[in-house]
Amino acid sequence: AQSVAQPEDQVNVAEGNPLTVKCTYSVSGNPYLFWYVQYPNRGLQFLLKYITGDNLVKGSYGFEAEFNKSQTSFHLKKPSALVSDSALYFCAVGATDSWGKLQFGAGTQVVVTP
């Protein structure tokens, strides 16, 4: 069985400061990891993914994530947060036997204050 955990319900950060959203995972086998963002009244938008290769993955809107196999983590980061980054962020893990079938974390609400 696979699972993903987002330990923080909400992250508050001032605009211009670094933003980190935490995610840990548990899978049997190679992990396929994703980050999605959901703005109010809108669908899920893909940010980035880790399949294989470099541990540091760069994605949309200036976001990046670092895959750490020893810590089973895939934290999302942005060096300088914007007010427009305020949204709900989901970490997800993909099934190796059924591509596209995702297990989502509980979500982390990011609030960026001016």
Next chain:
Amino acid sequence: SAVISQKPSRDICQRGTSLTIQCQVDSQVTMMFWYRQQPGQSLTLIATANQGSEATYESGFVIDKFPISRPNLTFSTLTVSNMSPEDSSIYLCSVPDGLEAFFGQGTRLTVV
């Protein structure tokens, strides 16, 4: 990247009735997925819709409550049957495309 259209985008329904949600993709895909997002919650997979075979349901979801059709490789429907207020959620369809999963804009359902 796949472009996914869902209809309706939102609806308010009376309890005891049924609503059918449509998902149209601009390319042929083997698998389509239906998710539910209850208020303030994460996304939970309802079922996998495969063309030419019956849908595969996740634990806690049954065909009588959420019947799914998959008539071709670009289209699927999810019906929420005999609705109750607990069915008020956002329902999203998703398709894999390459090494990514794309989502429709979702259908926001309110049952009164």
